[in-house]
Amino acid sequence: QVQLQESGPGLVKPSETLSLTCTVSGYSISSGYYWGWIRQPPGKGLEWIGSIYHSGSTYYNPSLKSRVTISVDTSKNQFSLKLSSVTAADTAIYYCARLTGDLTAFDYWGQGTLVTVSS
């Protein structure tokens, strides 16, 4: 059974960089699939942030591209998100998820982690 778990600081100051890690169990990232980050502001809808392949190929939401970096560490079976120059608008629950083999939908999700941007 594939499981994903997000980890990282729950509070980030404005203008700083948000950093989260997703640890995958039950499947080796290096075996394939794309992996992604999605966020959800409190009480609002879902926004795709970006996706990464085990080789390191990345795709980002154009609206966030200038501030986002997603990386993968296959030795630790993890992938990570960095979002720079954060503001209160970046306060959200951040989910990591796996894309289906044909890059269509997200079939496995972490439980999500709330990140609040505040001084």
Added chain:
Amino acid sequence: DIVMTQSPDSLAVSLGERATINCKSSQSVFYSSDNKNYLAWYQQKPGQPPRLLIYWASTRESGVPDRFSGSGSGTDFTLTISSLQAEDVAVYYCQQYYITPLYSFGQGTKLEIK
């Protein structure tokens, strides 16, 4: 960008009755080359991550009850719950993957019991 718009924003249905949620895309998500609609539906219960229900507009994910069905083509899609159960209370989202890997979601429809 493809904008996904759902209607209604919220919906209250009696137990055992049919619930219908609509999703409209700003451009067609149908690929004639493979005759498929590039659309998925998710269910999100309070405090939980989204759960994939349906992909290719009408294919149920493994383990999803058959009271859930998806239909539509091109720009207009529908998620139907044939007989609402208490455990179906949730927010439902549609998502396009026509422009892969630039995914976009609808704003969500909140389904409650009347």
